[in-house]
Amino acid sequence: MAEEEDELLGERLLFLPDRHVRYFQRSLQALPEQCSSLETSRLTIAFFALSGLDMLDSLHVVNKAEIIEWIYSLQVLPTEDKSNLDRCGFRGSSCLGLPFNPSKGHGIYHPYDSGHIAMTYTALSSLLILGDDLSRVNKEACLAGLRALQLPDGSLLYLRSFCAVPEGSENDMRFVYCASCICYMLNDWSGMDMEKSIEYIRRSMSYENALGQGAGLEAHGGSTFCGIASLCLMGKLEDVFSEKELNRIRRWCIMRQQNGFHGRPNKPVDTCYSFWVGATLTLLDIFKYTHFEKNRNFILSTQDRLVGGFAKWPDSHPDALHAYFGICGLSLMGESGINEVHPALNVSVTTYKHLQRLHDSWKAKNHETSSNHLHPTT
Numbered sequence: 001m002a003e004e005e006d007e008l009l010g011e012r013l014l015f016l017p018d019r020h021v022r023y024f025q026r027s028l029q030a031l032p033e034q035c036s037s038l039e040t041s042r043l044t045i046a047f048f049a050l051s052g053l054d055m056l057d058s059l060h061v062v063n064k065a066e067i068i069e070w071i072y073s074l075q076v077l078p079t080e081d082k083s084n085l086d087r088c089g090f091r092g093s094s095c096l097g098l099p100f101n102p103s104k105g106h107g108i109y110h111p112y113d114s115g116h117i118a119m120t121y122t123a124l125s126s127l128l129i130l131g132d133d134l135s136r137v138n139k140e141a142c143l144a145g146l147r148a149l150q151l152p153d154g155s156l157l158y159l160r161s162f163c164a165v166p167e168g169s170e171n172d173m174r175f176v177y178c179a180s181c182i183c184y185m186l187n188d189w190s191g192m193d194m195e196k197s198i199e200y201i202r203r204s205m206s207y208e209n210a211l212g213q214g215a216g217l218e219a220h221g222g223s224t225f226c227g228i229a230s231l232c233l234m235g236k237l238e239d240v241f242s243e244k245e246l247n248r249i250r251r252w253c254i255m256r257q258q259n260g261f262h263g264r265p266n267k268p269v270d271t272c273y274s275f276w277v278g279a280t281l282t283l284l285d286i287f288k289y290t291h292f293e294k295n296r297n298f299i300l301s302t303q304d305r306l307v308g309g310f311a312k313w314p315d316s317h318p319d320a321l322h323a324y325f326g327i328c329g330l331s332l333m334g335e336s337g338i339n340e341v342h343p344a345l346n347v348s349v350t351t352y353k354h355l356q357r358l359h360d361s362w363k364a365k366n367h368e369t370s371s372n373h374l375h376p377t378t
């Protein structure tokens with residue numbers, strides 16, 4: 001009986017990459033009306049679609065040059081007097097109606113214009129995915145904008161997004177991760193106080209032995225990923241947690257597997273945790289001890305076989321986030337037809353290598369400039 005069931009499942013649960021390529025292509029062009037509230041964070045949807053296509057080796061289906069220009073047009077640039085430096089970064093869409101400007105030149109001041117940490121993170125990732133060299137990114141301005149968001153307790157606050165929230169806005173581990181990715185990609189950690197961020201991550205360790213969104217909060221698969229991946233990007237994981245502590249985190253994470261993974265005890269399994277928890281277990285070097293077939297079957301049970309994409313649960317509507325993380329979850333298990341995902345930076349390993357080459361060329365250039373400075377030729 002069990003064998004029969006497995007066979008049936010095996011027959012139904014085929015991975016359909018072509019459907020997903022078309023799903024991501026469509027997500028870049030038009031979205032259903034129900035998604036209109038996502039307009040101010042359109043860049044994040046573009047990131048899911050672009051990184052999804054990258055994972056499926058199908059970026060040839062998009063006009064890369066055109067999308068690169070669009071992303072640069074969302075950069076919040078310093079004005080001539082640099083009075084808005086602390087608001088720089090990337091905005092999520094063109095909804096403010098500012099003139100299209102993909103250059104690195106002076107920006108135009110608008111009282112509600114400011115970058116958003118998640119948009120800066122996804123803008124930089126998307127540019128790298130598209131093969132851009134980040135030469136038009138105003139790095140100093142991005143880093144200044146980032147520094148302005150760090151709170152005294154080490155967490156990152158995103159203030160002043162398009163719709164300013166006068167009573168303050170959320171601040172938690174997700175933004176610590178966005179900030180770590182931004183610093184890592186720009187190869188410059190002056191965008192944050194690393195010691196304070198590390199302290200914030202440490203204090204988020206809950207009594208359950210995994211990380212919450214902040215101190216005293218319930219451990220969660222998403223925040224555990226954000227904290228552990230941030231420490232990996234900083235190169236500090238082993239300095240911050242002892243082997244004993246890491247083993248406790250490993251135990252909590254591995255217990256999150258049911259068939260797929262859930263984010264907290266007694267919660268239903270959800271496709272995206274196959275990445276959040278799966279990537280954390282990969283970073284902690286014990287993903288190999290999980291049950292791949294059960295995980296794969298759950299992820300594929302949420303695949304939309306008609307329109308493509310993945311949903312969080314079986315028989316639900318697919319969305320760009322779960323479509324992307326479903327594919328990343330399968331990538332961690334080496335599914336054929338999917339590129340390898342970099343578990344800490346959340347891009348394909350191909351894109352990660354492109355970034356490494358960029359960093360090498362920046363270092364070489366810096367070296368040249370500093371030796372020219374020491375030995376002027378004129």
Ligand SMILES: [Zn+2]
Binds near residue numbers: 271
């Ligand atoms: Zn989810």
